[in-house]
Amino acid sequence: MWDSSFLDGTDHHVIFSRRNYYGPILFKIKLGLLLSADFSEVFITRSNPGSWPDVMPDERKYYQTIDEVRANYTAGKKTEDAQIMFTFRSPDKKLNLEKYLVEICYDDPKIKVPFKNGEIEGRDLIKSALEKAVEKYDRPTYKIVKREHTGRCKCYDFYTALKENEYQKFVDCFDISDHLSSKQISKS
Numbered sequence: 784m785w786d787s788s789f790l791d792g793t794d795h796h797v798i799f800s801r802r803n804y805y806g807p808i809l810f811k812i813k814l815g816l817l818l819s820a821d822f823s824e825v826f827i828t829r830s831n832p833g834s835w836p837d838v839m840p841d842e843r844k845y846y847q848t849i850d851e852v853r854a855n856y857t858a859g860k861k862t863e864d865a866q867i868m869f870t871f872r873s874p875d876k877k878l879n880l881e882k883y884l885v886e887i888c889y890d891d892p893k894i895k896v897p898f899k900n901g902e903i904e905g906r907d908l909i910k911s912a913l914e915k916a917v918e919k920y921d922r923p924t925y926k927i928v929k930r931e932h933t934g935r936c937k938c939y940d941f942y943t944a945l946k947e948n949e950y951q952k953f954v955d956c957f958d959i960s961d962h963l964s965s966k967q968i969s970k971s
């Protein structure tokens with residue numbers, strides 16, 4: 784997979800009702816990307832590449848026909864859906880966000896994070912970082928939206944557990960290492 788870019792086929796926050804382990808920000812991409820002439824081939828994984836053994840035939844790694852994909856993709860089996868990634872073997876090419884970005888969605892962890900000499904709501908930190916980036920790179924059309932989710936979602940519990948039990952991962956997740964006081968650093 785080292786030579787491929789990949790996109791998850793589903794929003795793991797939604798299908799598992801928990802935070803996405805990649806982080807609190809999600810880029811939603813149009814499926815039209817799959818038909819893009821920028822990529823001559825798209826490989827669709829059957830299972831998570833993280834679990835692949837060193838030697839494994841391509842037929843077991845990737846779907847072989849579009850009918851198989853049709854039968855399995857978003858067919859209501861969320862564990863299977865989470866295994867499906869669209870992969871592009873074109874590391875030299877870039878994903879054209881101007882063309883394919885639907886929106887940039889960020890979580891509201893309902894948790895305070897260290898900021899400067901005090902604290903700030905995590906959602907506000909993320910939102911302002913995204914707004915600054917969009918301004919810096921002159922992309923005013925990119926839509927930035929806060930995630931709406933169901934009452935059943937457990938993402939707050941996951942964020943709270945991350946802060947309490949895995950502080951360094953929490954710091955990395957919000958990119959706040961510059962804002963930690965010496966006391967907070969010793970905690971981590």
Ligand SMILES: [Zn+2]
Nearest residue numbers: 932936937938
């Ligand atoms: Zn949630």
